[in-house]
Amino acid sequence: MLKLSCNVTNHLHTFSFFSDSSFFIPVNRRTIAVSSSQLRKPALDPLRAVISADQGSISPVNSCTPADRFRPGRLMEDGYSYKEKFIVRSYEVGINKTATVETIANLLQKCGFSTDGFATTLTMRKLHLIWVTARMHIEIYKYPAWSDVVEIETWCQSEGRIGTRRDWILRDSATNEVIGRATSKWVMMNQDTRRLQRVTDEVRDEYLVFCPREPRLAFPEENNSSLKKIPKLEDPAQYSMLELKPRRADLDMNQHVNNVTYIGWVLESIPQEIIDTHELQVITLDYRRECQQDDIVDSLTTSEIPDDPISKFTGTNGSAMSSIQGHNESQFLHMLRLSENGQEINRGRTQWRKKSSR
Structure with missing residues (x-):
């Protein structure tokens, strides 16, 4: 906060x-x-x-x-x-x-x-x-x-x-x-x-x-x-989508980018295999700077391991590596920044769950 x-x-x-x-x-x-x-x-x-x-x-x-x-x-x-x-x-x-x-x-x-x-x-x-x-x-x-x-x-x-x-x-x-x-x-x-x-x-x-x-x-x-603090995502990020540009339709009545556009930009750098097999369960965004129509934005994403010492080292098959990989696929840190100077626009965290059959 x-x-x-x-x-x-x-x-x-x-x-x-x-x-x-x-x-x-x-x-x-x-x-x-x-x-x-x-x-x-x-x-x-x-x-x-x-x-x-x-x-x-x-x-x-x-x-x-x-x-x-x-x-x-x-x-x-x-x-x-x-x-x-x-x-x-x-x-x-x-x-x-x-x-x-x-x-x-x-x-x-x-x-x-x-x-x-x-x-x-x-x-x-x-x-x-x-x-x-x-x-x-x-x-x-x-x-x-x-x-x-x-x-x-x-x-x-x-x-x-x-x-x-x-x-x-x-x-x-x-x-x-x-x-x-x-x-x-x-x-x-x-x-x-x-x-x-x-x-x-x-x-x-x-x-x-x-x-x-x-x-x-x-x-x-x-x-x-x-309430959980979102740490700053440091370069180099695992995944990125660079030089995103606001459309006119993305602007609100105050001539600044609407918050829903920020969500879309964050999701642009999620790896495709996660999009194909998972659905978003939780998203948290901290807003740090306004984005205007002429700004160009980079979307950065990196896997995050939850702060749970047991889950880090114990998987369902006893393999520490498989447990870490499972968590990496389901939780991510994000940052939107200005392409020109690297200033933060917002930082975020997402958690994903596997899609259920309907």
Whole structure:
């Protein structure tokens, strides 16, 4: 997880990140939530009490935008999490007729909608502040197939002065089986200077209205790989795909490369024999620098042996070599870097499982 220090403004010359427009879950796009201190009053409904962006006063939401009326999602009874159902379309599946990991990542972005086009509170808009992703961790237990209906639940919560966290749970709508989970870390950036900033009390009070009162995590904090540090991949890498170029379609509304494109670039340097025989189970990405349209990117991949001393030396047939080879084929470290100067764009880790017969 990214750690910000008092001299964060000096540190920011080195790192920047891409932004996402789907951070907050649901209010009318012409409104902004009241501060958490106001919402503690018993007579005030935390779901309906808002401050009008035009009038600056507390009032209930009595109308919605045309987009809201057609949106298939809904707030849950607690008012803090949001659920939405998605049908897996034919153009969202791969050769196995199951959704790709890029499809899953796109659905996570689509679930929920923001207070305005840049997912900011009223104070953030005044100060030209936006949320940007620092880490994304996705685990997929079962890939949905073409025409399956996936229900996604999402919610966000405060991470103190550092930023916020957003989690997701994916379910098969027909069986209610949990088929995936995801979590992400977000930090605040000045849109003009591209520098990170600490979260102020004023901003924090405004977005706390969206957060559960008690911590709620898609993954438990103890012993889960979503928190595991990703070491830097050193040259020479075992596998590489060089000089990848962003397309116009890869750019988001802020004219920077969308996060799903990063996932695709990471997978470009996975060896073909793994793609043929395995499917992605876990992906973790740490974002360190924005990528723009004119940038040229190298994708590097190297096998990683898990930090398990027993599995390193004991295989199913007693052979240490066969055990290491098995792990090497299923877990990898990744780095995306600028081709021109070698600066890191992001680093990642993936875990793969053998494809099951369908």
